Amino acid sequence: MSEIQTKLPTDTWVVATWDEYIQAVESPAYEKAKCYYHNGQMRVEMPPVGNDHASDHTVVLFAVNLFASIKGIALNGKDNCTYRKIGFQEVQPDVSYYIGENADVIPYGTSIINLDIYPPPVLVIEVANTSLADDQGEKRLMYEDLGVQEYWIVDVRNVQVMAFAVENLGSRRITESQVLPELAISLLNDALRRTRQMNQGQVGAWLLSQFQG
Template sequence: MTVTTFKWTIERYHRAIEAGIFDDQPIELLRGDLIVMPPEREPHAYYNTEAADYLRTLLGERAKIRDAKPITLPNNSEPSPDIAIVKPLGEIYLQHHPYPEDIFFLIEFSNSTLSKDLGEKKAIYAEAGIAEYWVVNLKSLQLQVFRDLKHGEYTTELTLTTGNITPLAFPDVFVQVHRLIGFRQI
């Protein structure tokens, strides 16, 4: 017996959303597969909110900070990263979610989804051409930064617990690592 899985296209996924099929379940589309998003626990929600507010202060009008909103990628994916730092294109986003060329960098806060965020999501973001991807590891309280794309893969990985990080798109901005990962154990 051969098992065949149904692969969703972005267009069909959007039609299902408009029809209200997924109203009771938070999901995202990754490589044509529907992925149920686990509920956020308090630390995840806290750090996500604090980091988004901090980045809004640092970047001002230079970028739009989108919390847990979809982005549309060419590899049949429409994930909802915890924070997407995107071009401030205004009403364009009434027509479509940010595309890879609209995205400066992405951040995921990760505890129960750490293997997915460091595996499948990292690969999807790299293949789509997202220049920079950060994972706040809430288990070990560290920031993992992926950048320097080459042939659809990140070639540089930084692991930080202190100091500052400068996003590639904003070389004059210094993000304090402790403002993203906090000081206490979770």
């Protein structure tokens, strides 16, 4: 186990037992890492996160919260929250949301969200700058298994959001959110493109006009 802890490659999937995974992620060396476990493999993603990733993360989170507030949709978001199904799976998406009747299901005081007790989030978002292939591949399968209802990938380099509806252990591309009705994915893409020419305050004002229109 010491070899896994000291020589663990990052940003790739490594075969490991659940116990090995827990020992590794509880190591001080990975205190600030994002960690995943799925199908007997673990993945550790180490900081730092660059400007482009962090900026698009902020814009998409703001857009979802603003849309829900204007449309009166019950919603609670989690930033880099950890979800654990003991012995089987652990995920730490960039952004996740409980929406509608499940909006308030996670009480304050909860640390790692135990999926043997609580339902999975409704919407999960991964921001992909250098990790696009994995977000489209293994992580997509991981969230299908987890049972989320919708999965978005923010493709930083191509300035777009790819949205998937998840059902029956599969997923398909969608152009409008099903968990945030009437939210067109093309509008999010427009917002991201605008951030390349204007500041986030200006983009936020534009989103407000679109959502209220």
